[in-house]
Amino acid sequence: MQSILIIVFSLIQVLCQDKLLIVQAIWRHGARNPYYCNYECNLNVAKGDSAQLTPTGMRQQYVLGKWLRQRYIIDTPFLTPTFNENQIYIESSDFNRTLQSANCNLQGMYPEGPNVIHFVDQNLSLLLPPNKGAFTPPGIGDNALPNKIQLIPIHTKQKEIDYALAMSCPNGPDIVAQNLQTNLYKEVNEASAKLYKDFNEQLKLTGDNQVNDFINLSNYRDTLICNRYNGDKMPEDLKTETLQQIDDIANLAFSLEKFQTPEQVKLYSTPYFKQVIDRFDTFLNGTSNIKYYGSSSHDSTILATLSGLNLTSAQCQADVYLQKNLTQENCITKYVEFAYNIIFELYNNSITGPYVKVLYNGEYMPLCSSGDQTCKYSTLRSKLMAQQVDYQRECGIVQDNEILVYEETPVWVLTFFIIFLLLLVAGLGIIIIIKKKLAELE
Structure with a gap:
């Protein structure tokens, strides 16, 4: 059992x-x-x-x-x-x-x-382009x-x-501009005033170069994180705890900006x-x-x-x-x-x-x-x-069908179409002239 x-x-x-x-x-x-x-x-x-x-x-x-x-x-x-x-x-x-x-x-x-296919010696040329002097590198x-x-x-x-x-979203900048005016953004931004102050002092930023919002801070963070990953120079006076605070808030800053x-x-x-x-x-x-x-x-x-x-x-x-x-x-x-x-x-x-x-x-x-x-x-x-x-509607993407067709249509087709239209117009013009002449003769 x-x-x-x-x-x-x-x-x-x-x-x-x-x-x-x-x-x-x-x-x-x-x-x-x-x-x-x-x-x-x-x-x-x-x-x-x-x-x-x-x-x-x-x-x-x-x-x-x-x-x-x-x-x-x-x-x-x-x-x-x-x-x-x-x-x-x-x-x-x-x-x-x-x-x-x-x-x-x-x-x-x-x-x-x-x-590659293992060719016998007399067919090795099949592995080469037709250019004179081309040869297979040794050891391959x-x-x-x-x-x-x-x-x-x-x-x-x-x-x-x-x-x-x-x-890709043409309305993206407008969305960001709206997000920077919300109460939530302002509340978090105000709560970060000390972080901005510490960062400005440690990097010796003055005047218009000072950081006073998430956008500027995120731009600096982008540079510093790239430098960290790639072994490039970091600011000597930037404290570890300040950099950690910037890292901690980076995802929030990005979310407040776009999402x-x-x-x-x-x-x-x-x-x-x-x-x-x-x-x-x-x-x-x-x-x-x-x-x-x-x-x-x-x-x-x-x-x-x-x-x-x-x-x-x-x-x-x-x-x-x-x-x-x-x-x-x-x-x-x-x-x-x-x-x-x-x-x-x-x-x-x-x-x-x-x-x-x-x-x-x-x-x-x-x-x-x-x-x-x-x-x-x-x-x-x-x-x-x-x-x-x-x-597409929410992002303000305009689909111009005529432009899309033009971009996807071969040049020779467009050329033929234009010549056809010209001949058609010329033919209609000739017919109209002939009809007028016939009417005058009558």
């Missing part, structure tokens, strides 16, 4: 095993050089590489790619060990730092590229590329029409959430076989996604900072630093159906209900769909 029960329970375990179906990962690019010319900016200007990915950032993304390989290829045979274009799709916003980050990430995820062997490098396609689109990853209200969170999270849902849906209904999507993006995209998942908000962070009663259960207060990442995993349970788990920097996050790290896909889908807004 006991053996029968063991067999029955074993069968139930096998039948109820959860299967990972599809993964969608999104990460912030790796460490870069500073945006702003505020501290030691002459050094940055001399480099000529404002906001570009640095070697530190390359290493961060390479290691993240190795982590993804360990999780989805080695520990769990979810993806094949070598690149398979039928399994993965990689995209990036159209910035050098995100495109390079995607490349570095993929070098870690797929470190070994393919071999049968590797397609030196060191067996694997190159993987990275898809992108123009910044102006990239709503999901670059969050202060629930309506703004819905707006900015709509494009990426729509993409997540569409890709899960197409896999479940069998119209796509892609199992892994990787998206190389920005801190704003990650923070909008976290806010849309109700894992943080400007209000809850302000409550923490102002030491008020916290009204939101989940409240991430740490800034979205370089290479921070979110991963959506869609599983299927043979009994209960598909469900989702979300990781933030490798740790599962609570979803849907209090403390629960799993959420039925239908529930999460309904929740995210209910948050969606008309992004």
Whole structure:
């Protein structure tokens, strides 16, 4: 009897095993050089590489790619060990730092590229271009590329029409201007007066150069955090506790600036959430076989996604900072630093159906209900769909169909069309003249 029960329970375990179906990962690019010319900016200007990915950032993304390989290829045979274009799709916003980050990430995820066909000596010329003097470098062997490098396609689109990853929104500056006038912003700003005073004194800032609000402080913080990551000079008199206070408030400052209200969170999270849902849906209904999507993006995209998942908000962070009663259960207060990442995993349970788990920097996050790290896909889908807004309308994006057609139509077609119109007009003119002459003769 006991053996029968063991067999029955074993069968139930096998039948109820959860299967990972599809993964969608999104990460912030790796460490870069500073945006702003505020501290030691002459050094940055001399480099000529404002906001570009640095070697530190390359290493961060390479290691993240190795982590993804360990999780989805080695520990769990979810993806094949070598690149398979039928399994993965990689995209990036159209910035050098995100495109390079995607490349570095993929070098870690797929470190070994393919071999070329092993030709006999008389056919080795097939491996060369037609250029005179071209030759195969020594030591490359049968590797397609030196060191067996694997190159993987990275898809992108123009910044102006990239709503999901670059969050292009013409009305964005107006939203920021409104947010800087709210009572919440003013309250937090006033509570930070001593921090501004300490920072100004320690950096010896005077006159118009003094910091007196979050925006200016965030600009300095951007430079200092980049310097820390890249081993560049830091202000000698800046105290460790002051820098820590700036770090502690960085996420709140960004949230107050761009994602202060629930309506703004819905707006900015709509494009990426729509993409997540569409890709899960197409896999479940069998119209796509892609199992892994990787998206190389920005801190704003990650923070909008976290806010849309109700894992943080400007209000809850302000409550923490102002030491008020916290009204939101989940409240991430740490800034979205370089290479921070979110991963959506869609599983299927043979009994209960598909469900989702979300990781933030490798740790599962609570979803849907209090403390629960799993959420039925239908529930999460309904929740995210209910948050969606008309992004283009809310952002003031004007779709000029004539311009779009012009941009997408080949030149020869337009030329032919113009010539046709000219001939048509000329023909009509000739007909009118002939009719007039005939009328005069009559």
